[in-house]
Each structure stands twice: as C-alpha cells, then as structure tokens.
Amino acid sequence: MDNNKPIIKSLKILGIETGDYIYDNYINNQHKKYYYKVLNSNLSKDEKNNLLIEINNAKEILDKFNCDELMQFIIENQKNINEDKLITSRSEEHTSE
Numbered sequence: 001m002d003n004n005k006p007i008i009k010s011l012k013i014l015g016i017e018t019g020d021y022i023y024d025n026y027i028n029n030q031h032k033k034y035y036y037k038v039l040n041s042n043l044s045k046d047e048k049n050n051l052l053i054e055i056n057n058a059k060e061i062l063d064k065f066n067c068d069e070l071m072q073f074i075i076e077n078q079k080n081i082n083e084d085k086l087i088t089s090r091s092e093e094h095t096s097e
Contacts, residue, residue: 004073004077004080006061007061007062007065007073007077008077008080008081009058010057010058010059010061010062011058011062011074011081012081013034013054013055013058014027014030014031014034014055014058014059014062015030015033015034016030016074017074017081017082018074018078019070019071019072019074019075022067022070022071022074023067024067026067027059027062027063027070028059031055031056031058031059034055035052035055035056038051038052038055039052
C-alpha cells in the first residue's frame with residue numbers, strides 16, 4: 001500500500017473519492033477548479049504557493065494514468081481512500097469561505 005499513498009493523496013487533493021466521476025479531462029477540470037479556488041482565496045502568498053504546488057504535483061501523478069486505470073485503482077482501493085488520513089484536502093479547508 002505504501003506505493004499507493006501518492007496516488008491516494010493526489011486523488012484526495014483534487015477531491016476525487018469515487019470512480020463515478022472519472023472521464024476524459026476530469027483530472028484537468030478538477031485541477032483547474034482547485035487551482036483557481038486557491039488562487040482567488042484570501043490565503044497568504046506562501047500558503048497559496050504551497051497549495052498550488054501540491055495541486056500541480058497531484059495532477060502530474062494522476063496524469064500518468066488513463067481513466068480506466070484510475071477507475072480500477074479507485075475500485076480496488078476504495079477502503080484505503082476513504083480511511084486514509086494523509087490529507088483532508090487542505091485546499092478546500094482553507095478556501096471554503
């Protein structure tokens with residue numbers, strides 16, 4: 001499971017917890033959504049930069065997989081995705097005003 005943690009973390013960063021929503025360009029759409037949410041937030045410049053780097057890194061990791069591979073990964077790891085406490089989507093916590 002250790003080698004799955006970066007994928008699980010990336011899914012959570014981009015707010016993806018089920019395979020129901022995976023389709024072509026979904027990762028790009030989620031990336032843009034969270035990117036602009038952070039960019040337009042009231043966070044400090046350093047906080048924004050850190051979160052934007054995290055969001056970009058998550059997209060890079062997930063871009064290595066096609067939709068079918070991501071859906072299969074999510075199905076096979078649903079329990080770990082739901083229970084994983086690595087990140088609770090910090091970008092959403094800080095920008096949910």
